[in-house]
Amino acid sequence: MTERSPMLPAERARTLALASAFLRGGVAAGLGLGSLAVLVTVLWISSPYPDSGPGGALRTAAAVWLLAHGAELVRPDTLSGVPAPVGVVPLLLVAGPVWLVHRAARDAAEPEEGRPRPSQTGAFCAVTAGYLLVAAGAAAYARGGSLRVVPDTLAFPVALVVAGAAAAGVWTAAGRPLGPLPSWLPLVLQESLARTLFRNRAEAACRAAAVGAAVLFGGGALLVAVALGRNAAAAQESFLALSGDWSGRFAVLLLGAALVPNAALWGAAYGLGPGFALGTGATATPFGLTGTPAVPDFPLLAAVPAEGPAAPLTWAALAVPVVAALAVAWCTVRRAAPADAPRAQAWSPRETVLVTGLAALGCGAGTALFTAVAGGPLGSGALSAFGPVWWLTGPAALVWTAAVGVPAALLLRVWRLREPGWAWRRDLPEEKAGEEAVEPAGRKPGPAPEAKAKTKTKTKTKTKEEAEEEATDRPPRRWWAPWRKSGPGEAAAQESPAPTASAEEAAPAGGAAPAGGAAPAGGAAPAGGAAPAGGAATDDAGFEPYDFLPTDPWHEKEVREARWASLKQSSGGLMADFPARVPAAPRTEEPSAEAADREDRGPTP
Numbered sequence: 001m002t003e004r005s006p007m008l009p010a011e012r013a014r015t016l017a018l019a020s021a022f023l024r025g026g027v028a029a030g031l032g033l034g035s036l037a038v039l040v041t042v043l044w045i046s047s048p049y050p051d052s053g054p055g056g057a058l059r060t061a062a063a064v065w066l067l068a069h070g071a072e073l074v075r076p077d078t079l080s081g082v083p084a085p086v087g088v089v090p091l092l093l094v095a096g097p098v099w100l101v102h103r104a105a106r107d108a109a110e111p112e113e114g115r116p117r118p119s120q121t122g123a124f125c126a127v128t129a130g131y132l133l134v135a136a137g138a139a140a141y142a143r144g145g146s147l148r149v150v151p152d153t154l155a156f157p158v159a160l161v162v163a164g165a166a167a168a169g170v171w172t173a174a175g176r177p178l179g180p181l182p183s184w185l186p187l188v189l190q191e192s193l194a195r196t197l198f199r200n201r202a203e204a205a206c207r208a209a210a211v212g213a214a215v216l217f218g219g220g221a222l223l224v225a226v227a228l229g230r231n232a233a234a235a236q237e238s239f240l241a242l243s244g245d246w247s248g249r250f251a252v253l254l255l256g257a258a259l260v261p262n263a264a265l266w267g268a269a270y271g272l273g274p275g276f277a278l279g280t281g282a283t284a285t286p287f288g289l290t291g292t293p294a295v296p297d298f299p300l301l302a303a304v305p306a307e308g309p310a311a312p313l314t315w316a317a318l319a320v321p322v323v324a325a326l327a328v329a330w331c332t333v334r335r336a337a338p339a340d341a342p343r344a345q346a347w348s349p350r351e352t353v354l355v356t357g358l359a360a361l362g363c364g365a366g367t368a369l370f371t372a373v374a375g376g377p378l379g380s381g382a383l384s385a386f387g388p389v390w391w392l393t394g395p396a397a398l399v400w401t402a403a404v405g406v407p408a409a410l411l412l413r414v415w416r417l418r419e420p421g422w423a424w425r426r427d428l429p430e431e432k433a434g435e436e437a438v439e440p441a442g443r444k445p446g447p448a449p450e451a452k453a454k455t456k457t458k459t460k461t462k463t464k465e466e467a468e469e470e471a472t473d474r475p476p477r478r479w480w481a482p483w484r485k486s487g488p489g490e491a492a493a494q495e496s497p498a499p500t501a502s503a504e505e506a507a508p509a510g511g512a513a514p515a516g517g518a519a520p521a522g523g524a525a526p527a528g529g530a531a532p533a534g535g536a537a538t539d540d541a542g543f544e545p546y547d548f549l550p551t552d553p554w555h556e557k558e559v560r561e562a563r564w565a566s567l568k569q570s571s572g573g574l575m576a577d578f579p580a581r582v583p584a585a586p587r588t589e590e591p592s593a594e595a596a597d598r599e600d601r602g603p604t605p
Helices: 010-046 054-067 091-109 120-144 152-173 187-194 196-230 232-242 246-258 260-272 299-303 312-336 349-374 390-416 464-473 488-495 557-570 593-601
Strands: 073-075 084-086 276-278 282-285 288-291 386-388
Touching (some): 010 246, 054 091, 054 120, 091 246, 091 260, 232 246, 246 260, 246 299, 260 276, 260 386, 312 390, 349 386, 349 390
Antiparallel strands (some): 073 084
C-alpha cells in the first residue's frame, strides 16, 4: 500500500522500486536453490545408508546449485589425498537459474500498472545484486560439505552468467531494441548499422546461425543415441553397478538426464572431426580412438567408441556438419529469394555469400561457447582434460559451415530463381504469339483482345481488381506446366491445326461476334484462351479443360457463343455444326388452337 500511495515522494518511490527489484533477484535465487534442495533432501531421506546428516545433504544441494551456474567444485576427500576438481557442468540444470534471473529482471523493468518503474540500469543492477548475494551465502554455507566451491569461479563465470541473464530480461522488457548505438563508433558505421536493410541481413544471419547450431547439436544427440543403442548391454551393466537400491539408481538416472545436453555436444564435436578428450592421453575422433582412455564407470560413457581405427560406418558421423551447413544455406536462401517476392527483390550473389558467411561465423562461435562448458576436469591427474576442446571445435564448425554452406546457398539461390515452372517469377511480360487476329472480310484488321488470367495463390487473397491488373502485366503461367515456354497460341496451333475455312465458316451459327465487331463482355477472352467470337481464325490461347473458371459472367450470351466456337475449333472438325443455343420459336400474343389442344391433353407418355 505504501508503494502504491500517490502521496509518496519521487525519490522514495524510486528507492522502493529498486528495493523491489533487489528482492526479486533474491527470490529468484531462493526459488532455484530451494527446488534443488528439496530434490536432494528427498533422495537423502529415501537412501537406506546415508553418508551424512541433513546438513551434509543441504550443503551438497548448495554446491550443485552453484555448479549449475558454472562454478568449479573441489572434492577434498579423495583416496590419494589430493583435492580433485569437478568442472563438468550439467547443462540441463543451467536452464532453471537462467530462466529465473531472466524473468525477475523482466518483471522488475516492466512492473504492474500503478507501481513506480525503475530505470533499466537500476533494475539490472538491483536484480543482479540480489541474486549474487544469495549465491555468495550459498557458497559460504557449502564450505563445510563434501563439495566446496572455488572462490575465483564466483566472479567468473557465475557473476557473468547472472549478469547476462538479467541483461537479457531488461532488454526483453524494453521491447528488444537494437539501439542506441555507442557514440564512439565511426559515423559511417553508425549510419550503416541504423539502416533497416542491415538489420534485416543481420537478423537473417543470426537466425541461420541458430538453425545451424541446433541441427548440429541435434545430430550429435542422434549419434549418441545410436551409439548407446549399439552398446545397450554395457550401459545397462554400468547403470546397475553404480547402485543397488532404487533411490541410488534414481539419482543416477537424474544425473544422466542432466548430462544429456553435454553428451549431445560431445557427439557434435565428434562429428565435426576434432572429437573429444577421454583424459590427457586419449582422443576419440571419427577416424578412431587413439591413446589409453581414462573413462569412469557411467552409463552415458558406454557410447564411447572402442579403441583402434574406426570402421567405414563410423565415418557417417561426418554427415552431421554437412546437414548443418545445408540447413544454414537453406535458411539464408529463404530470405535471399523468398517465394512471395519478385525477382527484382532477391538478394544479389554477393549479399547471399556475405550473410551465409556471417551465419557460419555465428554457428562456429556458438559451438565453441557451448562446448567450452560441456566439458571440464574431473580430477587432477589423467582426468584433468575431459570433453571436447572448444578452440578446435569452434573453428571446425566455422570451416564446415562456410565450405559447404556458401556454395550450397548460391546453388539454391539459382534454383529458386530459375524461370521454368515458377509463376511468381514472371516479372516481365513475355512475347505473345498471334497478337493480331484475322478479322472477317469487310472489316478492318484489329488487335486481338489479350487473355486475362487470375492467379490463385494460397498465401494471399487478392481482390478481383488487383488480379485483373496483375494479369494485364503478366501473361498466364501455370506452375504445373513448366514445359510451356512458347505462347499459348503457338501451343494450341501445334496441338490442333486450324481448319482452313472461309471467314463465314470460321464463325458458326450462334457464335458470331456482336455488332460492330466488339470484343466479348469484359474485354477478356473466354475460358481456355480462345479467340473472341466474330470469325477470328487465330489461336491466341490453347484450350485448358481444367483451368480456373473465368472471372467474366459465365452465362452471358457473348461468352456462351465464344465458348462454343472455341470448342468447335479445338475439336478438329469432330463436333456437329449446330448453334450453341437453339433459338426459341417466335412467341405470339394468342396461342394457336393446336397448341391449346396439346396443353389440355397433357404430356404424352
